[in-house]
Structures are given as structure tokens and as C-alpha cells.
Amino acid sequence: MSNYYELLGISRNATQDEIKRAYKKAALKHHPDRNPNNKESAEAKFKQVGKAYQVLSDTQKRQTYDQFGEEGISQMGGGGGFDANFDPFDLLRQFGGAGGVGGVGANIFGNMFNQQQSEKQQKVKADPVQKVVNVELKNLYNGQRSSFIFQKKIKCKKCDGLGVKDKRLIRHCTLCNGTGKIAHIKRMGPMTTQTIKTCYQCNGRGTYSDYNDKCRECKGEKIVANPTKIDYYIKPGMSNGDKIIMRGQGNWEGDCLESGDLYIVLNELKSKSSFIREGENLLYTMKINLVDALTGFTFYIKHMDDRFLKIVSGDIIIPQQSMKIMGEGMRKKSDSLDYGDLIIKFLIVFPEKISDERKKYLKKILPSPKKQIWDIEPSDDDVVDEIVLDYLNNEDVRNNSSYHSSTSRTTSNDNISNSNNTGNNNDINNAQLNEDDELFNQPVNCQTQ
Ligand SMILES: [Zn+2]
Ligand SMILES: [Zn+2]
Secondary structure, three states: OOOHHHHHOOOOOOOHHHHHHHHHHHHHHHOHHHOHHHHHHHHHHHHHHHHHHHHHOOHHHHHHHHHHHHHHHHOOOOOOOOOOOOOHHHHHHHOOOOOOOOOOOHHHHHHHHHHHHOOOOOOOEOOOEEEEEEEOHHHHHHOEEEEEEEEEEEEOOOOOOOOEOOHHHOEEOOOOOOOOEEEEEEEEOOEEEEEEEEOOOOOOOOEEOOHHHEOOOOOOOOEEEEEEEEEEEEOOOOOOOOEEEEOOOOOOOOOOOEOOOEEEEEEEOOOOOOEEEEOOEEEEEEEEEHHHHHHOEEEEEEOOOOOEEEEEEOOOOOOOEEEEEOOOOOEOOOOOOOEOOEEEEEEEEEOOOOOHHHHHHHHHHOOOOOOOOOOOOOOHHHOOOOOOOOOOOOHHHHHHOOOEOOOOOOOOOOOOOOOOOOOOHHHHHHOOOOOOOOOOOOOOEEOOO
């Protein structure tokens, strides 16, 4: 086998940059996929080129090689200077893919050095980080562009992520032989137990450096915090708990090739608006007066995109009745144009008191069932007792019940008609809404009209 320098076509004084460039060029040239006619000999050469890079890119190994040749490398350290798990295809992939597409910055080569030094399996990408953002239903309906400042951990520029003043000051950990792990063997009588622990000398990194050699900027941590503005977009129809994934916008971790992802997790705040989301539908609770429930009325709903929906009802609305408006709910999926429905639940406000005078009129006006011959009225002799009806629970129930208007807002005379009331109709209809209301929590009876 020809010597490593000849293999890569470089001089003995080649710099690390030259070695990297020469390696990539040679590896692509000899890649078996690019040599379909002589795959086998190309692959052998491809492996040799990788081996040459493995040695020459490591200052310590290069020195040994220069003095003692390949044999010197084999005798280096515990398991020798050659990594038994070395995969030349993986190496090239780290340089920008087996196809040789570029785009791998010089900083990545810096980490390659660390990776070569330690026989420990290095992470390619740092772990993702999560950031929870609060969002109102209105913004989930309309979509929203927003941003926040993220204390992003980036590679220390001063030491290029090495954590030391110079890469020659990185020491290979001989205690764990660069694996970052050490085995503890305990003997108890005939039993032996082995536990694997993180190496205390290198903290599992496989390499370490002396305190005085550490980079002053990052204090040897390899990373520094860099406040970064993150712009993100909430698509209409997204839901509580949805994740927006920002690829590569997360933190960098020492020795990783790439920064991790940033996950933006949506946290829907308790609705301040009159709308409540139920899956792809929206629920809107509306109080109406008894007279409107009986005679019909026109009302307006201000939607979350500020449109006013004009709704004309000519039919009688019965207690607990719900109606729906097709297609006025939430967007079904954030990438579709289908919408759920808007369900309007009516709560009928009954008058608290009606004067005897008015009662007479009402009896005359409102239809009452005609007496049938089988409607029996007992004679006075049959009546045992005269009973006064009492409330089932206590006065509170009666006062809270939506069947009664609150005295401050409505009397039998004071008619809160919704007709042509565009400006503050939300206020009127919802000022008294309270989710603890007994009636509020009753099952929605979805009827279509
Ligand atoms: Zn160690
Ligand atoms: Zn540093």
C-alpha cells in the first residue's frame, strides 16, 4: 500500500484544510458507486483513502505515522490507532453525503477532528428543545405570525467548539480509552456483578483538558448563549398541543455535527371570547329573551375574523335548543380549506315576574290546549290537600338559572332584543355567561334546522 500522503495526493507538509479537501476529492473519485466497471478495486481504494484521512486528520496519529509508519499506528494506545468500527462510507457521508453534494461548512470539519480523536460514538445532531407559546383561540382560527427571543446555545466561536485554547490541548482519556464509560466489577462471594458508569475523568466525553487550557470564552463548555429572534407562523386550524418544528434552529451540543431542532408547542389559553372550540366545531352560547324565543328575531354574531354573521330566526326556539351554521367552525386541518360548523346554543331568559294584568293578556294571547273530554277535574270532595309548590333546591338555583333574567339587566318590561344590535351584542349576550352555570354544562343538543 502506498503511503497516506501519496494516496491523498498531498505533500507531507499539507495543512488540515488541504487534507480535508484532498480526502473528499479522493473519496468521491474512488467511491464504488461511481466506478461501476471496477467496483471492487475502487472500494478497496476508497477504504484506504478513508483510513489515510483517519490518521492524517488526527495530529497525534499523524505524528506517530510520520515517525513509525502504519505499524506505529497499529501499536498506539489500548486498541491501536485504528478504529475497529471505522466505516469509510459513514465518514464520507459526514462530509456531505455519498453523492458528494457539498454544503458542509468548515466548522463541521472542526468537529470531525473531535470525532476522530475519540473512539466514542458521537452524536450527529443535538437533542431537540421545546418552547411553549401561549395562543388564543382567535389566533388559531385566523392564523398568526409571531416571534420570540430564544437563548440559543451555539458553538463557541473563540475555540470553534473545542472548549480548549488549541486543539492540541485536548487529551485523549486513557482511563476509559475514549469510550466515556468505565466498568465496575464487584465480587460478592461467588457472584460478580459488572456495572457500567460514566467515566469520571472525562465526564463521558472521551477526551478532557486541563483547567488552564480551557477556552476562556466558554469556560470549556464549548457552547455560548446567543439570543436569537425566532419567527414562526401558526397556521389557521392548528390545535392546542400542536408542534411547529424549526429544523436546526435549536441548540448546539459539544461535539455534535448539527444543531438540534426547535419545537414550538402551542398552548391554547382559556377562551376569552364567546367561542369555545369543540374539535373542528365552534360553540357559541347565546342568551335570548322568552319573547324572542317565541316570536323570532334577528341577531348578529361577530366572528373571530371580525365578520358579522346576520342570523334571522322565525321559528320558536325551545329551551336547550342548538342550531348550526355550516362551515363557520374551525378549519378542519391546517392545510385544508374545509371548515367545521358553528353551533349556537340558546339559553332562554325568562322574565322574573309578570303582573296579574299581563298574565291575563298572556293567557288570552298564547295558545293553550283545548280541553278534551277525558281531562278529568276531580270534585271538591276528592281534594285532600291544597299544596304550594316549593323550589327543588334553594333560591341560589333559581337566581343562577338561565331561565330567569337577572334583575339588574332585565325586567318583564325591559326587553333585551338583539334586533339590529351590532355593536355590543357579544357583551349583552355573554355578560352573564358563566361556565359554572348548571345549564351551561348540559349536553349540547345539536339539531339542524
Ligand atoms: Zn474517560
Ligand atoms: Zn470556547
